[in-house]
Structures are given as C-alpha cells and as structure tokens.
Amino acid sequence: MLNIFYRKEGVMKVSQSETLLQQVVRTDVVWIDLFEPEGDEKRAVELFLGTEIQSRATAEEIESSSRYKETDDAIFANTNFLMPGPDEYSMEAVSFILTDGVLTTLRDVPLRSFTELQRKLLRMGHLYPNGYWIFVSILDQRVDLDADMIELISKEIAQYSRRINQQEDIDEDFLLDINQLQENTMTVRENIVDKQRLITNITKSDKLPEALEGRFGVLQQDISSLINHTNFSFERLEYLQDTVVGLINLEQNKIMKVFTLVSLLLMPPTLVASFYGMNVDLPMASWRWAWIIIIGVMIISFVTVLFIFKRKKML
Numbered sequence: 001m002l003n004i005f006y007r008k009e010g011v012m013k014v015s016q017s018e019t020l021l022q023q024v025v026r027t028d029v030v031w032i033d034l035f036e037p038e039g040d041e042k043r044a045v046e047l048f049l050g051t052e053i054q055s056r057a058t059a060e061e062i063e064s065s066s067r068y069k070e071t072d073d074a075i076f077a078n079t080n081f082l083m084p085g086p087d088e089y090s091m092e093a094v095s096f097i098l099t100d101g102v103l104t105t106l107r108d109v110p111l112r113s114f115t116e117l118q119r120k121l122l123r124m125g126h127l128y129p130n131g132y133w134i135f136v137s138i139l140d141q142r143v144d145l146d147a148d149m150i151e152l153i154s155k156e157i158a159q160y161s162r163r164i165n166q167q168e169d170i171d172e173d174f175l176l177d178i179n180q181l182q183e184n185t186m187t188v189r190e191n192i193v194d195k196q197r198l199i200t201n202i203t204k205s206d207k208l209p210e211a212l213e214g215r216f217g218v219l220q221q222d223i224s225s226l227i228n229h230t231n232f233s234f235e236r237l238e239y240l241q242d243t244v245v246g247l248i249n250l251e252q253n254k255i256m257k258v259f260t261l262v263s264l265l266l267m268p269p270t271l272v273a274s275f276y277g278m279n280v281d282l283p284m285a286s287w288r289w290a291w292i293i294i295i296g297v298m299i300i301s302f303v304t305v306l307f308i309f310k311r312k313k314m315l
Contacts, residue, residue, distance in 0.1 A: 002041040005031040005121055012125025014118070018044035031121070031134050032104040033114065049099045053106060054078070067194075068201040074099040075207060079198045081111055081142060082191045084149060088180065089187045096135060098207070103131025105138075113141040132208065136215050139195065143222050146195075149188055150229050156181060157236050164243055170251075175244050182237045189230040196223045261309065268301035 004015045006029045018041050021029075032045055034053075046053055051074050069076040075098040080091035095106040105114070117137055121128055128134050160178060164170065202208060203216050272294065 001035040002037060002045070003031075003033040003035070003118065004029060005033075005118070005125075007125065012122055012128075014122060021045065021048040026100055026102060029102050030125075030128060030131050032102065033118070034104065034106045035110070036108055037106070045104060049074075049097065049102065049104060051097070051099060053097065053104070054095050068198060070205055070207070075202065075205060077198055077202065080191050080194050081107075081109075081113075082146060082149060082188060083109065089149075089184050091187065091191055098131055098135060101130035101132065103134045113138055113145060117141060130209075132212055136212055136219070139199065139219060140215070143192075143195065143219060143226070146188060146192055147222070147226055150226055150233065153181065153185055153188065153233055154229075157233060157240070160240055161236075164240060164247070167247070170244060170247050172248070175241065175248070178237060178241050178244060182234065182241070185230055185234050185237060189227065189234070192223055192226050192230065196220065196227070199223065265302060265305050265309075268305055269298035272298050272301060 002016055002018055004017075004020055006013060006015070006020070006024050008028065012030075021044050026048070029048075032048075034042065034045060037045075042053060051071075054076060067078050075096075077096040077098075078093060079096075081094050083090045083092055092107070092109045092111075094111070097104040097106075107114070117134065121134070128137070160174075160181070163174070199216055199219055203213065203220070208216070
C-alpha cells in the first residue's frame, strides 16, 4: 500500500497511486508511506526520490552503519517500533528516508502512531511544512506510547507486589510470570535505547532544521527519563523475584521441618515396637496384657519427645 501526502493549492491531500509521483514536483510532497509495498510502488518511489530504498534485512541489522546513514542529499534511519502482545512484546523494524524535506517510511505492520498522524496531517497540514516535522512527530508519538507501556508494566509490578504481600498463589508459575515481565521490561528498554541512538545521530546532522533542534532535545530528555524508569522497574522485579524465591524456600523448609519432626516423634515408639517384635524372650513377653503396657510405653515416649520439642520451641 502506498500513501502519498502532498500539497495542492495550499491544501494537504493524499493519494494511493504511484502515477501521481510523475505529476507533482518534489517540493509539494511531504510524506510517502510505504506499507507492505508492491514492487511497482517501491520502484516508482525510488525513481521519484532518486535513491534506493533499503531492504527489510538491512533495516533489521543492529550495526550503526545500517541503523543510520547520511549521504549528500539523504538521511537513512532505521529503528524498531514496539508491538505489545498478550504475553510478550515484539519489535518491528521501520525505515525512514529524508530527501530534500520529503519523508519516506517503509514498514510491514500497521502502526497506530502512523494512522493517527495521517489523520492529523489531513486536518492540520499547515503544522507540517516538510518531512522533518512529520518525522519528529512520529518519534514523539512513539515515545509517548513507549511511556504508556512502561506505565502499564509498573502497574503490573505493583499488582505482583500486592499479591506477594497477601501471599496469594506464590508458586513456580508466579515466578515464571515475573520472569516474563522482566523480559518485557528488557525489550522496552532495548527499544527506547534504539530510539535514543537514532535521535543522537540525527541531531548531529547539518540537514536538521534549526527550528526542530528544541523538539529533538526534549525527546532526548524524555527518553533518558524512560530509561531511568525502566532501570528502576527492572530493579523492582529483581527484588520481587528474590522475595518469591525466598518465600518458596521458606515454604519448602516448613514442609521438610514437618517431615523431620514427624520422623523424630515416631522414632522412640518405633524403637519400642521393633524391640518387642524380635523373636526372642523378652520381659513381659508372656504376660496376657503385655501389649497394653507396650502401647503405653510407646505413647509415653511419644509424649515425652513432643514435650521436649515444644520446650525447645522446635514446634
């Protein structure tokens, strides 16, 4: 799918036909959005821009030369956009190309930040004189969405903390849930650091309009705050994880303590029963009511050991 946002007689319009690129001048076009483009659409955009569009494999590479590249007439930037799932988060690569004030984006997944910005662009096109303004607006919205995800993670951490305080369902599954939340927090942090690196690179560019330097500076401050927040969240998760492991160990120790005490309590009666179970002549063995005396001895030995344990506060 191809969306071309351009100005005609001062009004922002959108077209999905690649033939429009042969009819408009470059200064009228502000944004070309390629969403799962076909070959003809991609070639038409490359011909219009006079440059080659990066492949998805290049966009997903982590080397600095692949994440950001600048030539005499264009800026190539790649970053990851976080996609929340039911259990875990995933990252999708998005490519940006800035050529003579025209922004070109290449993506393979629908993104809410793009959809909302496109609607706003058609309503208030005068707020976006060129592609640089659209580019910073996309990053601004994405940083806000990342902040919402971090806030959601913080709420989940608070819920887990309350469950621990109430000792509600503290088991191995609970520990695995915390581990998954740690993975999500690391994914969010990795995604934010990737944007920080992108913004740091583009602020060093001579092509960046001076009017946008302040907005990029604010974005850098916001990202730094989010990174600190994710670090704090990860520390909280480590603390919760250690607490859960400690509670599970205490519960297991209590179980082992019960088994140990039961074994010790039954040891004297078992000794008496084993002693009189031998096939030899023993005192009282020929008495008619000897079994009652033996059972009494067993009960007395049991009560004695129980009394000693309670006296020693072992029970």
